Amino acid sequence: MRLDLLSRLNAERAARRAAILVTDVEAGEQRLVLEAEVGSDPLAQELQGALRQGKSGFIERDGRRYFLTVQAPPVKVIVIGAVHISQALAPMAKGLDLDVTIIDPRTAFATPERFPDVAVVAEWPDAVLPDIGIDRYTALVALTHDPKIDDPALTAALRSDSFYIGALGSRKTHERRVQRLTASGFTEADIARIHAPIGLDIGAVSPAEIALSILAEIVASLRKERRRLT
Template sequence: MRLSFLSDLNAERAARRAVVLVTDIASGEQRLVLEAKIGSDPLAEDLQDRLRQGKSGLIERGDRQYFLTIQTPPVRVIVIGAVHISQALAPMAQGLDFDITIIDPRTAFATPARFPDVPVLTEWPDAVLPTLGIDRYTALAVLTHDPKIDDPALAIALRSDCFYIGALGSRKTHERRVQRLTALGFTDTDMKRIQAPIGLDIGAVSPAEIAVSILAEIVAALRKERRRPA
């Protein structure tokens, strides 16, 4: 690999952007395809498919073989609310190799004792979220049930490129939430980005079961083009 490629790979990793190193097996020739350029690449469909899987691998096109080395940023899950669901969700997310952060200004709940080995930020979401750099590899789960905490987080998420936004609460709760966010200038299209009630409908009852449903919905959003047709 060229040293310039290695430098570019490191730069894209630091910027949390995906990149693909394409190697022609026969000739050994290589090219680096940046995320913004994938759509115009001759192997665009294959590159996008591999990016969705997040896996490197060999492909064949015509009589040629190419090895696609995939580099994608770690998926980041930001949870608003140091609640019982979050306690169950955190280790499950780590088991999926997701980077998880808990945000809750309520210091009685957001403690290292309740969330061992997980970053816990005892800040208001509108103060700390802008510093985290929410991007298209970020999922946001809003779980406090307190509009003073949840609404600012949702507003920031809706202005970002994050791939998933979910909010806890009943349909009636969400209707009131939509009214408040609409008053802030958000549109019906914006509202459709929020998964509410949060999580896949699996009949979840306990905090752990709800955590499973949330993570399943996040994975479904992340890999949506790879899901089986209904």
């Protein structure tokens, strides 16, 4: 790979932006297609498919063979609340190659013992989210039921490009949440980004079932977002 292509690829990786390295297998020629350029590329359809799947592989077009090296940022799932649902969600998310961080200022709950092999931050969300960062490859899940903890996190997510925002709670709980967020200056369209009640409607009852429904909704939103982006 040419040094200039490698440098640009590394820059996109550092900025958490997707890119695809296109290699003409026979000619050995390479070019880098940035995420924002995919739709206007001669191989747009093939590149869009590769980006949606997030997988590298061979394609053929007009008798020529290409290898598409897909570089997509790892998807982050920020979970607000070290609760039972979070304990079930974390290992499931790991199986889906999702990068999970648990945030909860309640030190009795946010412990490594309860969340092995997961990043646990025992701090208030508004104190740590600026450093952790929320971008278009980040999902935020609010699970504490405590407005003092959930609302600052939801506020940060609504001000970001987060592809998924979800909040646990009944419809009445969400109505009160909407009132608080509206009073904070968010519009109806802003607040409509929040999936509440959270998760796909599969009739989930147990923490593990609720975690499953949340992850299913996150994956569905991720695939839809990648279709929209391309």
